[in-house]
Amino acid sequence: MKKTTIHDIARELNITFSTVAKALNDHPRIKASTKIAVKEMATKLNYQQNKLASSLKSGKTGIIGVLVPTLDVSFFSSVVHGIENVMNENGYSILLYQSKEQQAHEIKGIETFLQSRVEGIISSVSLETTCYNHFKELKEYGIPLLLFDRTVDEIGVPYVRIDDYQGGFIATEHLINKGCKRIIHISSQHNIKIFQERLRGYMDALSQYNIPIDDQLIITGNPSIELGMNCVKTLFENKIYFDGVFAFEDYTGLGVLKQLNTLGIKVPEEVKVIGFANEAFGAHITPTLSTVDQQTVKMGEESAKLFLKLLKGKNYYQDKAEGIILEPILIARKSTGE
Amino acid sequence: MKKTTIHDIARELNITFSTVAKALNDHPRIKASTKIAVKEMATKLNYQQNKLASSLKSGKTGIIGVLVPTLDVSFFSSVVHGIENVMNENGYSILLYQSKEQQAHEIKGIETFLQSRVEGIISSVSLETTCYNHFKELKEYGIPLLLFDRTVDEIGVPYVRIDDYQGGFIATEHLINKGCKRIIHISSQHNIKIFQERLRGYMDALSQYNIPIDDQLIITGNPSIELGMNCVKTLFENKIYFDGVFAFEDYTGLGVLKQLNTLGIKVPEEVKVIGFANEAFGAHITPTLSTVDQQTVKMGEESAKLFLKLLKGKNYYQDKAEGIILEPILIARKSTGE
């Protein structure tokens, strides 16, 4: 069935389509009575405005591209949830793309967005991205870009993330306060700023409390339960003593708990463990896992709000990129003896 | 900066824009040399096809609307993850909308999709939807619609879901096999088919094993940890004996475990518990929670595949709606004594 257009409405009412267009857009110079007539006819004919046409003409699509590594990780889906909420309230729609942690997909996603003439892009950089030209070009083209969580300074665009340095610091400090002296830090093997910041927070906390930094105690790998398990196994086999573990994300922390349990090492009595991200399972496992909350939904909402605020200003790209740093929140639970 | 169009390319090359258009679309009657020249110029000028214009003209947007209650529940985000994967591989983009479990938002979402001229909609019905006209109209308009998980027969469109009856049956049967005689079922207060089917499976399993159905043992409420906790508390206070609980979803099952633990009732020795959905936390809590897996990512992928298959046929809406029923998979863990 053919969709009805403003021409159909015009024909029925014996007026021109341009009058119909104005009536539907509540143009001030259109008589109230014809506005009513037009709108009645519109609903009668099931008229739905063709946004393709109006966007083509007006140059505004009302669409924001959201590019994330995957939706199958609660962190990202929560953030997207927050983004969609705010964007939706402000009349924008979300075009969704998953990079699958691959640079090639990221590039394709941005290309798709450009072709769809999105009014801006909100993204979190994939782990395997090493070259940022596809993001930098957006800036040159004047397409608004905002990065959240996995931000990259070099790109120089507005950003929203938590203070990962602070998060790493308070997590480590918490372990120190609970009496830990030899604290393992498990981090990422990837060159991702947020993980490096957590590491920096870890090191500074140790320094501040006069605990020597031991390279043996810093281990890297790919975020996973297995990583946590393997770390503990290896440390144990190499007879490296430790009494605290700060894992850069909760699944790795979970692996640590599992392996400690397998080895019969008591948590929190012998070893205390803290993760990062406040994944849903942490509050329900035994022992409950201490962690650092990243305010995911809020991160999405703040991303959308900052984006819209900048969009409403004259030029999105100011002299220096504005950003929001959310506070990491320590969630102390049983795994650190709370 | 003004976006470059085929006219810009044409001007640079002293040919007409229609030749450029054909060259870019690899039209057979265009000389190889000019195709090369055009494509080189296109990349040189950073040309990006304007899909708004091409969609407007061709009537094909390559966009699918995905309407789900929320992304802040891992079930839905996993399914959307699966949908996006398959759609992306097939050259489609996803326009995302969350209904927030409200009929009004659902209606607005569909309206947005219609205005954006999506080529179809994949959705899961909100809990608070009582009137399905907004979905039925899509069928009348000939807009392809596919429902997953929370499907509604009355709407009469293609669907993908698991066999919830079977899921309810095997969950209950599992408890019976483990020796339970008085099995609580916690279900939804909403009139949602999938939950009613789980209930039906529960009742049939009891009947088949000659266990009387006792209305006292069937409780309804809103899916949540609190629901599970309150159910156990109430049963206990009313001195209603039970030795098994089948919760219609995992969070409710988790609440049951928590409250049983608080009351000092041993799981699985005194009471066995099984949930439904295989949420991420279930494998990591203590005791690990038995559950029924819904194959979420596969559900998304199958939804997209069936949708695309029907779309490629002559008419999407056949005589009778085709559907895929995925098999529920019993995940037996410690909470049922596995």
Place this chain on the structure above:
DNA sequence: GTGAAAGCGCTAACAG
């Protein structure tokens, strides 16, 4: 108040 007309950037006949 309403109408006429131009044009957004592209596709797809049809003409040469």
Place this chain on the structure above:
DNA sequence: CTGTTAGCGCTTTCAC
């Protein structure tokens, strides 16, 4: 092999 032409459905001056 390339060019001409007519729209897709809308927004937006400018005229009346």
